[in-house]
Amino acid sequence: MDLNILWFILVCVLFIGFFFLEGFDYGVGMLTPFAGKTDGERRVVINSIGPFWDGNEVWLITAGGAVFAAFPHWYATLFSGFYLALFVILLALIARGVSFEFRSKVASPAWRKLWDWVICVSSFLPALLWGVAVSNFITGVPIDANMEYAGTFFTLLTPFTLLGGVVTFLLFLYHGAAFLSLKTGDEAILERVGRIGRISGAVLVPVTVAWVVFAFLTTGLKSSPVALAAVAVAAVALVLSVVLAWTKHWGVSFIASAVTIAFVTVTVFAAMFPNVMISSLNPEWSLTIYNASSSPYTLKIMTIVALCLVPIVLIYQIMNFVIFKKRVTQDKLEY
Amino acid sequence: MEILLARIQFAATSTYHFFFVPLTLGLVLLVAIIQTRYVQTGDEKFKKMTKFWGNLFLINFAMGVVTGIVQEFQFGMNWSGYSRYVGDIFGAPLAVEALLAFFIESTFIGIWVFGWERLGKKAHLTCIWLVAIASNLSAVWILIANSFMQNPVGYDIVNGRAQMIDFPALITNPHFLYQFPHVFSAGLCTGAFFIMGVSAWHLFKGSDIDFFKTSFKYGATAGFIAVILVVGIGHFQGQHLVQEQPMKMAAAEAHWETSDPADFVVFAGIDEKGRANSAEVKIPGLLSFMSYNSFTGEVKGLNDLQAEMEALHGPGNYTPPVAVNFWSFRVMVGAGLLMMLLALLALIFRGKIETKKGFLRVMPIALFLPYLANTGGWFLAEFGRQPWLVYNLQTLEEGVSTVVPASSIVISLVGLVLIYTLLMIADIYLLAAGARKSPELLDAPEGKEGSLWI
Numbered sequence: 001m002d003l004n005i006l007w008f009i010l011v012c013v014l015f016i017g018f019f020f021l022e023g024f025d026y027g028v029g030m031l032t033p034f035a036g037k038t039d040g041e042r043r044v045v046i047n048s049i050g051p052f053w054d055g056n057e058v059w060l061i062t063a064g065g066a067v068f069a070a071f072p073h074w075y076a077t078l079f080s081g082f083y084l085a086l087f088v089i090l091l092a093l094i095a096r097g098v099s100f101e102f103r104s105k106v107a108s109p110a111w112r113k114l115w116d117w118v119i120c121v122s123s124f125l126p127a128l129l130w131g132v133a134v135s136n137f138i139t140g141v142p143i144d145a146n147m148e149y150a151g152t153f154f155t156l157l158t159p160f161t162l163l164g165g166v167v168t169f170l171l172f173l174y175h176g177a178a179f180l181s182l183k184t185g186d187e188a189i190l191e192r193v194g195r196i197g198r199i200s201g202a203v204l205v206p207v208t209v210a211w212v213v214f215a216f217l218t219t220g221l222k223s224s225p226v227a228l229a230a231v232a233v234a235a236v237a238l239v240l241s242v243v244l245a246w247t248k249h250w251g252v253s254f255i256a257s258a259v260t261i262a263f264v265t266v267t268v269f270a271a272m273f274p275n276v277m278i279s280s281l282n283p284e285w286s287l288t289i290y291n292a293s294s295s296p297y298t299l300k301i302m303t304i305v306a307l308c309l310v311p312i313v314l315i316y317q318i319m320n321f322v323i324f325k326k327r328v329t330q331d332k333l334e335y
Numbered sequence: 336m337e338i339l340l341a342r343i344q345f346a347a348t349s350t351y352h353f354f355f356v357p358l359t360l361g362l363v364l365l366v367a368i369i370q371t372r373y374v375q376t377g378d379e380k381f382k383k384m385t386k387f388w389g390n391l392f393l394i395n396f397a398m399g400v401v402t403g404i405v406q407e408f409q410f411g412m413n414w415s416g417y418s419r420y421v422g423d424i425f426g427a428p429l430a431v432e433a434l435l436a437f438f439i440e441s442t443f444i445g446i447w448v449f450g451w452e453r454l455g456k457k458a459h460l461t462c463i464w465l466v467a468i469a470s471n472l473s474a475v476w477i478l479i480a481n482s483f484m485q486n487p488v489g490y491d492i493v494n495g496r497a498q499m500i501d502f503p504a505l506i507t508n509p510h511f512l513y514q515f516p517h518v519f520s521a522g523l524c525t526g527a528f529f530i531m532g533v534s535a536w537h538l539f540k541g542s543d544i545d546f547f548k549t550s551f552k553y554g555a556t557a558g559f560i561a562v563i564l565v566v567g568i569g570h571f572q573g574q575h576l577v578q579e580q581p582m583k584m585a586a587a588e589a590h591w592e593t594s595d596p597a598d599f600v601v602f603a604g605i606d607e608k609g610r611a612n613s614a615e616v617k618i619p620g621l622l623s624f625m626s627y628n629s630f631t632g633e634v635k636g637l638n639d640l641q642a643e644m645e646a647l648h649g650p651g652n653y654t655p656p657v658a659v660n661f662w663s664f665r666v667m668v669g670a671g672l673l674m675m676l677l678a679l680l681a682l683i684f685r686g687k688i689e690t691k692k693g694f695l696r697v698m699p700i701a702l703f704l705p706y707l708a709n710t711g712g713w714f715l716a717e718f719g720r721q722p723w724l725v726y727n728l729q730t731l732e733e734g735v736s737t738v739v740p741a742s743s744i745v746i747s748l749v750g751l752v753l754i755y756t757l758l759m760i761a762d763i764y765l766l767a768a769g770a771r772k773s774p775e776l777l778d779a780p781e782g783k784e785g786s787l788w789i
Contacts, residue, residue, distance in 0.1 A: 051449040054400070055442035058433060064407055065430035072422020079411025079418075080736040086412060087747045090405055091754055097401035098758055101393060105765050147419075148738045294423040295498045302427055309434040313442075320442055323453055334449050 003299040004289040007070040008276070010306060012269040014066055016262045018059035019130070019168075023261050025053045027176010029096065029123025033116045035177075035193045039109070040330045041186060042116055046100055047335050048183040048328045053100065055317055057093070069302050073147050073292035074276040081141065081149025085133060085156055089126045096122035104335040127172040128165040132156060135164030135211075138219045138271045140278030145285050147277075147292070160214050167211045170204040171264070175257045178241070181250040185327035194248065201242035208238060220271050220278070227270035234263035338735045340744040341413040344751065346717070348405050350710060351755045355399035355762075357709050360474060360519065361526025362392045363467040365557055367460075374460045384550055387774045388530065389463075393448065394765045398758065400441070405751065407433075413744065417724050417734030424490055424499045425480050428506075432476035439469035474518055482511035484725050485716070486579050497728065510579060513572040514716075520564035521712065524674065525705035527558030531681055532702025533770045538688060539695040546774050551688050555681035562678045565708075566671050570625070577626045577634065580726065582644070583719030585637045586657045587664035588622055589615075597622035597634035602665075605658045610638055648727075655721040659714060667711035670704045677701050 028035075028049050036042030049056075068075040079086055095118050103115035139160060142150040177197030181190060212231055215221045222228070241256030272278060276292050279285035293299065366389050373381035407429060410418050418425070446454070447462040454462070483490075489504030490497045499505065531554035534547040577584045585591075589603045591611050599621030604613035620630040637654055644653035677698070684691045720726060724734040 047449075051445035054445050055438065057404075058437045058441050061404065061407055061437055062430065062433040065426065065433040068411065068418065068422055068426030069430035070426070072418055072426055075411045075422060075426065076415035076418035076736075079408055080413070080415035080738050083412055083736075083739050083743050084746065086408060087743075087750065090408060091750055093404055094401040094754055094758070097404070098397045098762070101397040102761060102765060105394065105769070148415075150738070153743075294426065295493070297502075298423050298427055298499045301499070301502045302430060305427075305431055305434065309438075313434065313438045316439070317442055320446055323446060324449060332452070 003296065003303055004070075004293050005274075006303060007066070007293070007299060008269070008273065008289045010310075011063060011066050011070065012265060013310075014059055014063035015269070016265045018056075018063055019261050019265055020258050021052070021056035021059055023127075023172045023175045024179035025049050025056050025176070026123040026127040026172040027174065028180055029119045029176070030127065030173055031176055031180065031193060031196065032119050032123075033113075034196065035180060035189050037188070039112055041189055042112075043104075043333045043335060044184050044186050044189060044328050044330055045180065046103070046119070047333045048180060050100070050328075050335050051320060051324045054097075055320065057097070060093075066302075066306075070294055070299060071276055071287075071289070071292045072294060073287055077143065077147050077149055077277050077287060077292075081143075081151070082133060082136075082156065084153040085129055089129050092122040092125040100335050124169065128169045131165035131168030132161045134168075134265075134268045135161035135215075138215060138221065138268055138278070140219075140280040140286070142281050143277055143279035143285050143287065144281065147285070147287055150281065160211075160218060163207070163211050163214060167204070167208050167264075170200050170207060171257075171261065174200040174204050174242075174245075175254075175261065178245065178250055178254040178257050182254055183327055185329040194250075197245050197250075198242075201245050205238060205242055208235075215271070221267070224270050224273065226273070227267050230263045230266040230270055234260050234267060237263065336741045337739065337744060338731055340741055340748060341735050341739075342731065344413060344744060344748045345409060347748070347752055348402065348409065348755070349713065349717070351759065352399070352402040352406055353709060353713055354706065354759070355395055355402060356474075357518075357522040357525040357705065358395050358529055359392070359399045360470055360522030361524065361557075361561070362388065362395065362529060363463070363470050363526075364523060365526050365530060365553060366392055367463045367467040368557075369553060370460050370463055374456050380546065380549065383546065383774050383777070386777055387546075387772075388550070390777065391529075391533075391766060391769050393444075394762060394769060396444065398762050401758075402755065412747075413736050413739060414724070414734050415736040415738070417729065419496065420729050420734065421483070421497045421725060424483055424497055424505065427499065427502075428476045428480040428483075432473050432480075436469045436473035436476060439465050440473065443469070471519060471522070474522070475515055478515050478518060479506055479508065479511050481716075482508040482514060484723075485514075485720060486510035487725055487728055492728075497725070509575065513568065513575050517565060517568045517572055517712075520561045520568060521705065521709055523557055523561035524565050525709065527554045527561055527678075528674065528698075528702050528705050530554035531558055532699045535688075535695040535698035536770070539692065539699075541689075543774055544689055548689060551681070552685045555678065555685045555688075558674075559678040559682045562671070562674045566675055569668075569671065574626055574628075580719065581635050582637070582640045582653065582655060583660065583715070584626075585635060585640055586655045586660035586719055587715055588634075589657055589661045590622060590634060590636050591638055592636040593633060593639045594636065595623065595633035596620040596631045597626070599625065603661065605661060607654075607657050610654075651722070653722060655719050659718045663711040663714035663718065665711075667708045667715060670708035670711065674701070674704050674708070677704075 028045060032042055032045050036045045099115045099118045103112055136156050142155060144150045174197055177193045177200060180193040181197060184190060237256045237259040241253045241260060244253035244256060274289050275286045276289060277287040366385055369381055369388065370385040373385055443462045443465040447466060450459050450462060483505065486508055488508050489499060489501035491500045530550055534551040534554060537543055537547040573584065589600050589605050589612055590597065598617040598619050601616040601618060603615040606613045622634050623632040624630050626632060626634050641654050680694060684694055722730050724731050
């Protein structure tokens with residue numbers, strides 16, 4: 001296996017980490033005003049991701065850095081091409097990143113309600129837009145002979161990509177509800193998120209099926225055995241997760257929804273492979289893991305760095321979840 | 336038009352970002368030192384100090400983090416030509432920064448904030464030290480990246496793109512070896528003046544004397560060491576830059592004509608079109624001394640350097656904006672020297688600081704001096720690089736994204752400036768509120784808890 005393939009897999013792994021971890025963060029964020037009716041309850045909701053959300057977000061930063069280092073043309077084409085979409089995601093991440101800290105510092109109902117809605121909306125927007133973005137990855141976008149994006153912001157919005165946005169929105173909402181069902185010890189919250197989780201799960205299944213069928217008919221998904229296998233695993237995991245949610249086995253249900261997210265991500269990456277940006281104008285103009293990549297020397301250096309550091313990151317991030325494994329209640333709160 | 340907008344956006348977002356970062360870098364170290372004292376002595380006062388300064392650190396930290404996210408993606412958004420040209424080299428330190436520094440920083444900050452009661456004292460202390468080390472490590476890697484733009488090393492041009500051929504050379508770039516200690520000590524200086532400023536405000540009011548007197552002592556000691564380092568290293572860095580980026584230093588001194596010995600221009604009216612100074616106040620021979628530690632020695636002027644650049648790269652304007660560099664440099668150095676004086680006085684007064692009412696009035700204002708110096712310093716570093724994106728390799732025109740229309744940049748520029756300004760106002764409000772609070776009331780948020788909906 002050459003280093004270009006290894007880095008493609010590594011980027012995929014970083015996106016899996018990001019969608020799995022930030023997925024429930026976004027879900028919890030979107031649920032904040034709905035899962036908690038009082039300030040105390042909302043604090044429980046927010047504190048459930050308190051020790052984790054910052055570390056989770058770094059998976060995105062790292063994925064971005066890895067794309068830049070290993071596939072500079074992918075980085076350049078993607079971020080200059082998806083400019084406004086990325087700008088909206090950035091605005092949301094900025095607002096979201098300060099809202100947890102800011103919210104807790106002033107004890108006024110108006111101030112806190114303001115930040116509750118900032119948390120909700122700034123979690124909703126990226127949850128939706130990431131689905132739009134990855135759907136564009138597999139359909140392809142207009143890219144010219146010079147690797148430059150030749151569309152506009154609205155080129156990115158098609159029925160298929162918008163449906164993809166709805167899928168990730170529902171998936172993250174559902175994933176977040178499952179997380180809260182495991183992590184909070186407050187009956188009222190559990191009752192509400194349980195209901196939202198079951199309903200969003202029930203809606204998620206047909207929407208996802210529609211997206212997959214759409215993808216099968218219109219994209220390169222059908223010609224990739226790996227993508228087909230991955231999408232099958234994702235489908236089974238999703239159905240299993242939702243069934244378990246309805247029978248209130250949240251622990252296994254959460255693991256199954258994590259598996260769903262991981263394998264949906266694998267599906268997208270496998271469907272693109274060996275392209276990293278598919279040109280809808282001319283397949284010859286697509287960016288691939290070879291024509292978009294860094295030099296072998298840089299890839300070698302970065303491989304050494306990544307193989308040394310990624311395992312260590314995993315160890316201490318898992319340790320973090322072990323330290324704060326207890327359910328959160330209103331007794332001891334930081335935010 | 337696009338290029339101007341993209342430049343304004345980069346300058347604006349970077350300036351906002353670096354408004355918060357130095358305090359993060361410096362204050363976290365001081366919090367870690369104070370918490371170490373707590374673990375060593377078991378004295379509750381140090382625990383309270385850790386919590387008080389830690390709270391302010393966290394409010395500031397959040398802004399540094401979120402403004403940093405934009406920096407990471409902006410290269411691709413607005414400078415895709417640049418990203419393609421140097422991605423082989425520039426992406427690597429950014430990825431290492433995320434893997435090595437950001438992950439540690441953001442994971443352990445979470446554990447530190449939430450772990451006061453879950454972890455043993457020593458394990459909890461380890462968390463803040465990891466955050467302190469990782470924050471400064473992230474500065475290491477971003478400065479390695481920036482140093483390549485200032486002084487490209489360890490590369491080869493292959494098929495019209497810069498390719499990395501020597502990673503060790505990249506991370507031992509002389510530019511970086513001067514720049515990192517300068518930035519590190521500037522951060523420590525910012526943290527120290529922050530602690531001194533806030534403590535002085537409380538001491539002037541006469542509230543919580545013991546608590547803030549001890550805090551002030553830590554600030555004074557750290558501040559004195561840091562300011563000596565930042566000014567001293569800055570001096571040698573300047574001498575290095577005379578060799579490495581003579582154009583930048585000549586612009587910083589508004590030094591138009593080559594001369595030996597070279598005079599130092601204290602103040603000048605600068606005529607950029609006429610390429611000369613319309614009026615100047617000079618100290619004979621001092622520029623030679625600053626450059627070479629000797630009152631003789633030729634210092635090249637902007638006009639000769641421009642001619643040299645034209646001979647190398649063809650016709651064009653290779654002179655950076657002189658007035659911006661000249662005044663940024665003076666703001667940085669002026670603020671630095673003033674801080675040196677204040678830090679010395681702080682060190683002398685520290686034992687009976689609560690009685691020095693006049694000095695206590697000055698220090699809360701002096702809190703802003705590092706901010707002036709930090710901003711001035713980066714203005715010099717980045718404006719002094721113009722018109723190059725990568726010094727001697729790529730110009731701004733070649734680096735800007737060609738597919739992003741001006742309208743998109745206007746939207747993002749206005750949006751970012753708006754949200755940064757709003758959040759900055761909120762952040763400064765929260766910092767001020769937190770700083771004014773008595774350490775005894777630390778656990779209570781602003782406002783009345785009872786007023787919340789249940």
